[in-house]
Amino acid sequence: MRDADQALSAGRGSRLAQILQQTEEIAAGGVDFDPAAFPDDPATLSVLGIGDFANELLERQPGIGGARTRLNDDYLAKLSFEGDALKGTISVSGARGDKAARLRQLLEKPELDLRDDGVADPPPGRGLGSNNLLFMASELLLLSQERDGFPALLIEEPEAHLHPQRQHLLVDFLKQKAAVDQGAEHGLQVVMTTHSPSLASSLKLENLVLVRGGRAFPMGPEHTLLDPADYAFLERFLDATRANLFFARGVIIVEGDAENILLPTLARLIGRDLARHGVSVVNAGGTGLGRYGRIFQRRAEAEKALLNIPVACMTDMDVMPDCAPAMLGLKAADGSVPAKNNRKWRKKDDFDADGLVTLRASIEARATGQSVRTFVADEWTLEYDLAHFGLAREVWIAADLAAADARIHAGRATIAEVVRSSLRSFRDIAGLDPERRSTSVYAKFRGGASKAIAAQYLAALLDRASARGRLSADELRAALPPYVVDTIDYATRNAGEGLA
Structure with missing residues (x-):
């Protein structure tokens, strides 16, 4: 499909001629032309018969005849040797030679183009994607004539110049053709290469082959550590946005929109730009983090059988500090803490000395192995940990901006006004111990501030501080939670750095 338009145009050796010559209807349909008896209905003629009929009509046409006579008498006759007269004829290609050669020459005259239904003239120009579809349809027409063997269609990057909706339509059609019962019509095997997340998400995961470092995976x-439930889950949720993981040099799998929005900015500001490292961030949407990770884990653990793609799964610890239940209003009316079996949340003193270590290890084990590693929040959640390790003021301001977002966009407040008010209110918690201060920051999100919108504002605040020289890459790296830095560093490792 390098030049579909050229392949379908008239001309010597055109692909269209090759396709048409192999179709049953053209090879066997109609009768030959008999010069001694003009047909009552030219539609009964074969393709070659139509060519011979056209030649006969050209021979009898006065203008053609006059031009031929002048060509022969006034020019060729004067250029001929005695006894070796040169004579010219004017005909449609295919008037000489055996039937196969004549038919081939004749079929090199037509061209195939697209027209709108009900419109006589073709449009002034179709897009390259539409022409590629036309070319593929022509090749499928040829393959449908196969009666021996198992026809195969090989397509290199069918998404070229094709918008996403047509990509999905194409894949659905090809899947249907490939699934045709062998008894009714020869089944079709389709092999295609692609860089399109839209196409990748439209296919069953088990039908994909990931090519990495010159090897096929x-x-x-039978090749991955995914179980049947994983395949069913991924078929439902592995959409075009998430399918970009198949084309990445590194992957970060996160649980929410806030991480998805914030991580690219954090990585860039600490000198690990995700785009430059070819890293994709995949939002698992709160569940299935391990399922996405297992896509990259192989059953055969021989070194050459492993995917050398760093995959970092980033997840919350989901254990709050002991001060949080009272500060977040989670205690009962009498001030007591509900029994563990009557609540979904956990706090640190619910665990013995080794309990937190065991819990962390069990969370990591859900998606760790080979090139996949899970990085668990050092304390509780992303927002809490950002505040706990060095960005309490910035997250506090971002949360206030998120809460005021509707008023800001309605023109009832300005960003500057909200920031000034937020800085004044932050003074009330600045002196608290780290756990109470960070819990106070996190409480804003339980109070209605959107984590995703706050992440967007926080990214802008950090970008602005960096641009103005108030925040260096090293300063930000030191202020970030260690698990966030480790996640970014691991996913952006170069192939030569290894994955240990």
Whole structure:
């Protein structure tokens, strides 16, 4: 499909001529032309018969005849040797030679283009994507004539110049053709290469083959650590946005929109730009983090069988500090803490000395192995940990901006006004111990501030501080939670750095 328009145009050796010559209807349909008896209905003629009929009509046409006579008498006759007269004829290609050669020459005259239904003239120009579809349809027409063997269609990057909706339509059609019962019509095997997340998300995961470092890694159940439930889950949720992980040099899998929005900015500001390192951030949406990770884990653990793609899964610890239940209003009316089996949340003193270590290890084990590693929040959640380790003021301001977002966009407040008010209110918690201060910051999100919108504002605040020289890469790296830095560093490792 390098030049579909050229392949479908008239001309010597055109692909269209090759396709048409192999179709049953053209090879066997119609009758030959008999010069001694003009047909009552030219539609009964074969393609070659139509060419011979056209030649006969050209021979009898006065203008053609006059031009031929002048060509022969006034020019060729004067250029001929005695006894070796040169004579010219005017005909449609295909008037000489055996039937196969004549038919080939004749079929090199037509061209194939797209027209709008009900419109006589073709449009002034179709897009390259539409022409590629036309070319593929022509090749499928040829393959449908196969009666021996198992026809195969090989397509290099069918998404070229094709908008996403047509990509999905194309894949659905090809899947249907490939699934045709062998008894009714020869089944079709389709092999295509692609860089399109839209196409990748439209196919069953087990039918994909990931090519990395010149090696092929099939995604079928006999090759990955995914179980049947994982395949069913991923078929539902592995959409075009998430399918970009198949084309990445590194992957970060997160649980929410806030991480998805914030991580690219954090990485860039500490000198680990995700785009430059070819890293994709995949939002698992709160569940299935391990399922996405297992896509990259192989059953055969031999070194050459492993995918050398760093995959970092980033998750919350989900254990709050002991001061949080009272500060967040989670205690009962009498001030007591509900029994563990009557609440979904956990706090640190619910665990013995080794309990937190065991819990962390169990969370990491859900998606760790080979090139996949899980990085668990050092304390509780992303927002809490950002405040706890050095960005309490910035997250506090971002949360206030998120809460005021509607008023800001309605023109009832300005960002500067909200920031000034937020800085004044932050003084009330600045002197608290780290756990109470960070819990106070986190309480804003339980009070209605959107984590995703706050992440957007926080990214802008940090970008602005960096641009003005008030925040260096080293200063930000030191202020970030260690697990965030480790996640970014691991996913942006170069191939030569290894994955240990």
